Amino acid sequence: MGNTITEKILMAHTDLKGIAPGQLINAHVDIALGNDITAPIAISEFRAAGGKKVFDKDKVALVLDHFTPNKDINSAQQCKTVREFAMEHGITHFFEGGQVGVEHALLPEKGIVLPGDLVIGADSHTCTYGALGAFATGVGSTDLAAAMLTGELWFKVPSSIKFVVYGKLAKWVSGKDLILNVIGRIGVDGALYQAMEFTGETISNLPMADRLSMANMAIEAGAKNGIFAPDAITEEYVKPRAKRPYKFYASDANAVYADIIEIDASKLEPQVAFPHLPSNVKGVSQAGNVKIDQSLIGSCTNGRIEDLRIAAQILKNRKAAPGVRLIVVPATPLIYKQAMQEGLLEIFMEAEAVISPPSCGACLGGHLGILAEGEKSVATTNRNFVGRMGHPKSEVYLASPAVAAASAVLGRIASPEDL
Amino acid sequence: MIFKGKVWKFGDNIDTDAIIPARYLNTSDPRELAKHCMEDADPGFVTKMKPGDIIVGGENFGCGSSREHAPIAIKAAGISCVVAKSFARIFYRNAFNMGLPIFESREFFDAIAEGREITLDSIRGIITLGGTDQKFPINPIPPFMEQLIADGGLMKHIAKK
Ligand code: SF4
Numbered sequence: 001m002g003n004t005i006t007e008k009i010l011m012a013h014t015d016l017k018g019i020a021p022g023q024l025i026n027a028h029v030d031i032a033l034g035n036d037i038t039a040p041i042a043i044s045e046f047r048a049a050g051g052k053k054v055f056d057k058d059k060v061a062l063v064l065d066h067f068t069p070n071k072d073i074n075s076a077q078q079c080k081t082v083r084e085f086a087m088e089h090g091i092t093h094f095f096e097g098g099q100v101g102v103e104h105a106l107l108p109e110k111g112i113v114l115p116g117d118l119v120i121g122a123d124s125h126t127c128t129y130g131a132l133g134a135f136a137t138g139v140g141s142t143d144l145a146a147a148m149l150t151g152e153l154w155f156k157v158p159s160s161i162k163f164v165v166y167g168k169l170a171k172w173v174s175g176k177d178l179i180l181n182v183i184g185r186i187g188v189d190g191a192l193y194q195a196m197e198f199t200g201e202t203i204s205n206l207p208m209a210d211r212l213s214m215a216n217m218a219i220e221a222g223a224k225n226g227i228f229a230p231d232a233i234t235e236e237y238v239k240p241r242a243k244r245p246y247k248f249y250a251s252d253a254n255a256v257y258a259d260i261i262e263i264d265a266s267k268l269e270p271q272v273a274f275p276h277l278p279s280n281v282k283g284v285s286q287a288g289n290v291k292i293d294q295s296l297i298g299s300c301t302n303g304r305i306e307d308l309r310i311a312a313q314i315l316k317n318r319k320a321a322p323g324v325r326l327i328v329v330p331a332t333p334l335i336y337k338q339a340m341q342e343g344l345l346e347i348f349m350e351a352e353a354v355i356s357p358p359s360c361g362a363c364l365g366g367h368l369g370i371l372a373e374g375e376k377s378v379a380t381t382n383r384n385f386v387g388r389m390g391h392p393k394s395e396v397y398l399a400s401p402a403v404a405a406a407s408a409v410l411g412r413i414a415s416p417e418d419l
Numbered sequence: 420m421i422f423k424g425k426v427w428k429f430g431d432n433i434d435t436d437a438i439i440p441a442r443y444l445n446t447s448d449p450r451e452l453a454k455h456c457m458e459d460a461d462p463g464f465v466t467k468m469k470p471g472d473i474i475v476g477g478e479n480f481g482c483g484s485s486r487e488h489a490p491i492a493i494k495a496a497g498i499s500c501v502v503a504k505s506f507a508r509i510f511y512r513n514a515f516n517m518g519l520p521i522f523e524s525r526e527f528f529d530a531i532a533e534g535r536e537i538t539l540d541s542i543r544g545i546i547t548l549g550g551t552d553q554k555f556p557i558n559p560i561p562p563f564m565e566q567l568i569a570d571g572g573l574m575k576h577i578a579k580k
Contacts, residue, residue, distance in 0.1 A: 024563050041447045041487055049574040067445055074445035124485040124509055140487040140513035142573050150577060154563070188432055189479035193508050222479060224508055277432060364441040364484075385436040385483060387459040392440075 002252025004160040006195040006227055009135040009249050013118045021159035021258075029059065031093075031113055032147040033121030035103055036064040036075065038140075039082045042122055045145035054089045055151035061093035061112055061121075062086050063103040066360040068096065071367040101332025101358040104128040104216060104300035109332055111241025115230040115248050120147055125300050125382065127218045131211035132238060133230030133248060138219060158195045158224045159258040160251075161186075165200040167266025172416050174310075175210025176302055176380070176400040178202075179217045180271035182263070184281030192222035194258060197251065202265045203228060208237040209306035216301045217382050220278040270415055272378075273398035276386045284403055287413040294377035295320070295408035296389075297401050298329025298356065299363040302380035305335045305342075307401040312344040314405035314416050315351040321411030326353040327369045333358060351408070365389045371396075378407045420541045422499045422520070424471040428533040429460055431477035435510070438481065438489040449495035452488050456496040470497030473539070475531055477503065481510025490519040500539060502546070502557070504528050515564050516573040522546075527555035 003011070003019065011019040013027040034042050039062055046054075054060050062082050067075035079096065086094035093112055095101070104125050107113045115133035119126060122144035129136035139153070147153045163182060183190070196218045203211075211228050218226025228234075230248040238246060272287050274280040297303070297311050308330060320326040328348045330336035336358060339345050348355055354369075356362075362369030363381040371377055371390030376397065379389065384396035397413055406416040437460040439452055446452070457464040457474075474493065480503035481489060490513050493501065500520040514521045522539065527546050531537065536549030539557070546555045560568075570576035 024561070037444045038485065038487070041491075044447075045574050049578055072445060078445060078447070122485055122487075124483065126485075138485040138509050140485050140509060140516055142487060142516035143512060146516075146573050146577055188482060189505065189507070192479065192505065219509075222482060222507060364444075365436075366441055366444075383434075383436070383483060385434045387440050387442075388436050392459045392462075 001256060002254035004195065004197060004251045004255040005133070005229055005249045006135055006160055006197065006225060007157060009116060009118060010155060010157055019157055021157050023157045025155055025157060026152050027118055027155055029120050029147045029151055029153055030117040031059055031061055031119045032144055033061045033063065033103060033107065033119065033123065033126060034144050035066050035123055036068060036079050036082055037066045038122035038144065040078045041141035042144035042148065043081055043085045045142050046148055049145065049149060051149045054148045057090045058092045060091050060148055061107060062091055063100060063106060064096040065100050065102050066364065067366050068100060068359055069357065098333060102300045102303060102360055105303055105331035108132060108212065109334060111238065111243055114238060114242050114244070114246035115234060116246050120153055124219045125216050127223065127225050128212055128216040128300060130215035130218065130225050130227040131208065133228060133234055135225055135227065137225045158193055160195040160197050161191055161259045161261065162197045162199060162257045163261050163263060165198065165202040165263045165265050167202060167264045169202065169265055170268065172270050172402045173268050174400045174402065175206055175213040177268055177271040178265060179214040180273050180281050180398060181268055183217065183221045183279045186221055188220060188277055188279045189222040194223055196221065196223045196226045198226065198228050204231065207306065208233055209304045212304065213301050217278065220382055270400055270403045272403060272413055273384055275384050275395040275397065278382065278384060278398060284413065284415040290376065290397065290413040292324060292378050292407055292412060293375040294325045294327065294369065294371065295404045296327045296362055296369060296377055296379040296381065297404050298331060299381040300331065301382045302401050303329050303331030303335065305338045307380065308335065308339050308344050311401045311405040312347040314402060315409065316347050318351055318409045320352050320408045324408050324411050326351060326408040327356055327362060328353045329356040329359065329361060331358055362389055378404050378413055380404050422473060422539040424473045424499050425469065426473050426475050426531055426533060426535050426537055427468060428475045428531060432479045432482055433460055433476050434483035435481060435486050435489040436483055439486065439492040444486060444488055447488060449491050452492040453495035456492040465496055468496065471499050473537060474498050474501045475503065475528065476501065477528055478505050480506050482507035485509045487513045487517060490514045490517055494519045502527065502539065515567050518568065518572045523558040524555055530555065
């Protein structure tokens with residue numbers, strides 16, 4: 001019996017000769033990630049356990065991206081805790097200030113996470129790196145503390161669901177729409193404890209930015225990880241960034257899946273997830289007349305340069321509708337710089353957008369774009385839970401950058417086709 | 420262990436933003452977090468509940484973010500344990516790693532009404548509805564998890580090794 005790519009990567013990080021879903025294993029970790037919200041708890045756990053040294057200073061990444069630039073005194077204290085720890089241990093991949101970007105955009109961009117890696121992060125969207133053909137999963141702060149101390153962590157080997165996606169995507173339809181559609185089909189617990197493996201002709205042609213958006217939202221279906229078999233597109237993305245060796249894994253032809261789901265993507269239109277679950281998905285043509293107060297383009301899901309290019313293409317020579325606050329968040333400093341060099345920032349400013357520094361900011365209702373009672377925001381982010389971006393009676397509609405940009409112009413949830 | 424308390428019942432997909440909204444995550448002080456436990460699911464929750472009470476959830480309890488602040492807020496508020504039809508993966512891990520007792524039971528959810536007293540016997544794997552002899556099974560805890568609890572959480576388990 002063969003193994004899936006997820007099983008193979010997990011097995012390669014143990015001394016085991018065989019592996020099967022359901023098995024509890026202890027595995028080596030290539031990168032352990034924490035941020036300004038989750039690392040402080042991990043650091044105090046690390047210290048409480050008598051931790052003196054991290055297992056490997058090159059394999060820990062600490063990114064101060066959530067409440068930064070520090071939004072208040074408490075956030076500043078949390079960042080200080082992490083900064084001091086990073087200095088004390090000489091952490092190689094420590095990012096703050098003008099170097100910081102949203103962690104899940106930053107780590108792939110910098111070549112810190114690579115194909116074949118086993119990555120854990122005290123952040124649920126750590127699953128993003130599955131786009132590169134890595135096993136990457138979100139854990140809690142105590143798990144991060146354990147990994148920083150020992151370089152190992154316990155895992156239950158997940159069974160896998162294979163998604164076979166075929167058909168050419170229509171104009172304006174992106175990886176974001178594909179993953180929203182998948183979550184709409186299987187529900188927010190449709191892949192609970194499982195791996196989501198994306199394959200098929202549509203996936204083979206899908207650019208890396210779209211794969212990253214898709215893997216990012218695997219957790220929104222309850223999955224442990226999302227994964228794409230690495231290929232030429234992966235190689236092209238990874239090669240100029242990697243500073244250490246990496247390895248491509250692929251599922252065996254006779255690998256066993258818990259389920260196989262086929263999706264004809266050619267019929268898909270841009271998708272929108274209505275409040276308050278990422279699975280509450282409709283085609284944009286079915287959205288009706290939803291007036292919006294804010295449009296947020298950014299986050300670890302859709303704050304990459306490709307996303308900003310699409311938004312700029314739509315916003316060029318147009319303005320945000322009166323009463324709509326348009327917020328654009330380049331996810332990393334490099335993306336910010338590219339957007340500047342390509343003239344995208346000027347287009348956004350002409351469209352009367354606010355351009356935020358790279359930060360999680362409004363995505364989690366932290367700062368830089370909070371909603372008041374009764375307000376509605378379309379957002380290119382990944383969660384639309386109650387209170388996610390502000391007041392418990394505010395609403396978040398998840399969509400692609402194309403839909404968010406078109407909606408900003410029209411003042412209601414809209415497709416670029418409506419312009 | 421025996422847990423005895425009043426039930427607070429919630430639905431499916433209670434997410435970590437409902438358990439502890441991100442606006443309060445600029446601290447990890449358990450007492451501060453406890454003040455806002457379940458706030459966006461039931462705004463008055465912490466003023467109504469009493470230490471020892473039990474939270475009951477439907478499917479996928481604790482979905483969403485990896486924030487350990489969620490089980491911390493529940494534990495620090497004085498909730499003795501959480502029973503749900505199913506738990507989201509990271510919440511499940513976190514709860515065991517930091518020592519918040521959680522149990523899965525499917526049939527129990529439909530039978531229980533908010534405000535009822537229950538007794539949960541984790542050794543025998545049985546929930547009894549207060550004032551009746553109605554009993555429901557809880558899913559057995561995997562042996563490794565039992566070991567984690569017995570050792571007092573993941574970090575103590577590692578220290579022991
Ligand atoms: S951008 Fe949003 S979803 Fe992504 S890491 Fe930041 S808060 Fe989490």
